[in-house]
Amino acid sequence: MEGERARMMGAEEASKDGMPHDDAGNERRKRFRDGLTHREKQGPREGLRERALSPHQVQSAQGPRWTLGAKLRSESQTPAFLAGLWAQAREGLFTDVIFSFSDGPRILAHRNVLCAKSAIFQRMFSSNMIEAKTGVINISDFSRRSFFCFLELLYLDAPGSGWDSNVDGRELWSLADKYDVQSVKDCLLRALDESNVPAAASYALSHWDPSDNPLAEACAAVGSKRIRCITALEGVSSEVIGLLLCGDVTGKRAQLDRFQLIQRWCVATNATASSAEVQGLLSRIRFGAIAREDFEAFVRTSCLVSDEQILSLRPGRVTPVRGWRVTGAIGSRGSAPGQLLEPRGIAVTMDGHIVVCDSGNKRVQVLSAIGGRELRTLGRGGGGGVDVDMEHPCRVTVCRESGHILVTDSSRNMVHRFSRDGSELLHSFGSTGVGQGQFRGAWGIAVSGGGREVYVTDINNHRVQVFDEHGAFLRSFGGQGSNAGELLMPCGVTVNHQGTEVIVVDGGNNRLAVFTPEGEFVRLVRGLGLLSALERPDDVAVGPSGEVVVSCWKQNKVEVFDAQGAYLRTHTGAEDTKEGRGRLCIPSGVALGAAGELYVVEFGGSRVRVFCDGVAAA
Structure with missing residues (x-):
């Protein structure tokens, strides 16, 4: 093909349009080529043509x-x-x-x-x-x-x-x-737009010298400013992202836009923050040029930059905030006492023990918070508790007033209430159906502040049902839909410590829905920005200071919001470097202890991850 073109051209090179370039265009091209000099040092690409x-x-x-x-x-x-x-x-x-x-x-x-x-x-x-x-x-x-x-x-x-x-x-x-x-x-x-720029840049970078190619220059000009579509970044190499970072960096939000492009690429390709590719891209961001409020809202909460890096990036410009650090794990895959198989829900007793819905083993286990020793088993096999026939124990909660343990069985559509120590079954209620007090998937469960009302999410009837402490039906709210006050496959539910708000995980709509105890709609919480957006949220818990913790099983993360729904931070477990642990694996349940510790049930890992309260850089 090269020979054909030379034959047609003769000895002369094909003429271009001959139009002079304007000064602004020359300056833009100079910035682009200067940006290319900051790419990772590498030899000539083989086959560059x-x-x-x-x-x-x-x-x-x-x-x-x-x-x-x-x-x-x-x-x-x-x-x-x-x-x-x-x-x-x-x-x-x-x-x-x-x-x-x-x-x-x-x-x-x-x-x-x-x-x-x-x-x-x-x-x-x-x-x-x-x-x-x-x-x-x-x-x-x-x-x-x-x-x-x-x-x-x-x-x-x-x-x-x-x-x-x-x-x-x-x-x-x-x-x-x-x-x-x-x-x-x-x-x-x-x-060129956000949907095709990554693909065009990949093509330009693979087959032409990017420092002398209008396609590469045009892709970089669009670059970080306009690319908001995560799916467009799937399959794109880090070298292409490096090219897209070479566009105009003089705008007020240019450095934040470039950082968020790297964030989106990490989500699209499952790249880890510690990888050489990600760290190489991050080294090209001038973090000092990012406004403080943007730095705290997007960079600090991104999970791409460690606390040590934050302190070095913004020396003297950080403040301490509360956070969690992974300290260990409880349980392992299996059916022996203390082992778990596809666990779902978790709660903390008044004595500081943890109660886990060991769904795959069709039982509920009470374990010591230190060491994970089995203290009692509820369900088939007894184990020092009550032998209750549970098919799929799904969620568990503990009444703060009485200490009673309440468990949902999503397969049998029943709710069981046990005594504080789990030695006695007090009563059960529920059946399969669409009527009042019936369920098509009894899932999440919570008890009101006074202990007098029980909230149960009816996942396939798309509603929340409310019962008194004896299991008598009181009312329901929700209904299938995506408008304010409507629900789609609600799963987790909790009540804040003041008893003034009921927080429902509206799983099918990828959001939290907040109601009054009477069922009046208050507000929605969807998450902020890219990495804090909720996707397939599953369970929710509220801490003493009002922080709301949400597990997202599809994204393998836990999100934290304040009492009003403002995003605070994300936890993925990635900082846990112990062999065999690392990132969360399908987190399905969350609970908070009295000392501020966070317990996360891993459905995929068949264990409980423990995060202890600490201090993170802000």
């Missing part, structure tokens, strides 16, 4: 497919005479060029239009080449579909009625580069 690629090379190239959005269609107004010429070409009127393909019928075109748009075509048809004599050009290295769309852009400077939305932008750019059609490149550059 400044020529068009064949479809085989395009399809085998690493990186995501470059799709073209609606912006391509809306940014250009086609003159009527060009539209008329394209219509004539499609009808075969007054054409004098034939493009022949092996994968479809020929395409007709006008020699004058091709020569006006492309110096390559101009030299081809003004030479003694066979194509100039016959007017037939065989296209063997591109598909007919891609070439048709390329010609449509060449004629119209915009997609026409025959446009194929599935065409790959990589092939169009490669065609525009091969035939040196700047107008097609301009169309593709105008079409």
Whole structure:
């Protein structure tokens, strides 16, 4: 292909548009190239080339497919005479060029239009080449579909009625580069948006020198400012993110935008904060240029920057806030006393022990908070407790006044109340159905501040039912939907220490819904920003100072909010470096102890992770 282009060009290089660049453009390009010098030092990339690629090379190239959005269609107004010429070409009127393909019928075109748009075509048809004599050009290295769309852009400077939305932008750019059609490149550059910039940047970085390529420069200009779509970053390499960080960094929020681009890439690719790639990208952020309020709201809570790094990044500008640090784990996978299998819920007794719904073993275990020694077992097998037939113990709570232990069984749709020490079953209530006092998945459970009312989430009836302390039905609230006051598959529930608010995990809507004890809607909590957004929240607990802790099983994290729903911080367990632990694995239940310790049940890890109260840098 390189030889073909040289043959068409002769000894001279193809002429460009010849238009001088403005001073602002020169300054922008200088900043871009200066930014490239801060990329990780590396040798020349093997196979780096400044020529068009064949479809085989395009399809085998690493990186995501470059799709073209609606912006391509809306940014250009086609003159009527060009539209008329394209219509004539499609009808075969007054054409004098034939493009022949092996994968479809020929395409007709006008020699004058091709020569006006492309110096390559101009030299081809003004030479003694066979194509100039016959007017037939065989296209063997591109598909007919891609070439048709390329010609449509060449004629119209915009997609026409025959446009194929599935065409790959990589092939169009490669065609525009091969035939040196700047107008097609301009169309593709105008079409860059947050959905396709990562893919276009990946393509540009893989096949051209980024310091001398308009596609790479245009991608960097869009870069961190506009990319908000996490899915667009899936499969993108850290080198591409480095390129996107080379755009304009002079704006007021430029450094924060660049940091949040790295955050989104970490979410899209599951990159860990400690990896060399992430740390290399973070080293390019000027954290001192980020406003203090933004630093505290986004950087400090991101889990990408450690406390030690925060103190070094903002010396003398940090304040201590309360936090948790992983201190250990309780339990292991199995069925022996003290072992767990797919545990669900957890609570802390008045004596400081922990109660765990050992769902996979169809039992509830009371364990010592230190060492995890089994003290009592509720369910099949007895074990010093009460032999109650539970099919799937799901959630557990402890009444702060009486110390009674209340357990939901989501398979049998029942609620069991046990004595404080678990030695006696006091009563049970509930059945399967849609009526009052019936459940289709009795799931979360909480007791009001005075101990007189019990709140149970009815997950598949999309409601919360309220009972008195003896199990008599009182009222319900919620109902299926996503509007304020409606619920979709509610799972966890808790009551604040003042007894003034009932907090429901609205799992299907990825949010928390706060109600009065009577069931009147108060507010929603959805999370703030990228990493604090709730996705598949499962359980909730409230601490003595009002902090709200939410487990999110799909994201393997625990979110912490203040009493009003403002985001505070995220815990993933990633700081636990002990072998065999590390990040949380499907956290399904949370509970807070009297001393401020946080207990997180791992459904996937079949254990309980323990976080002790400490101090984190802010």
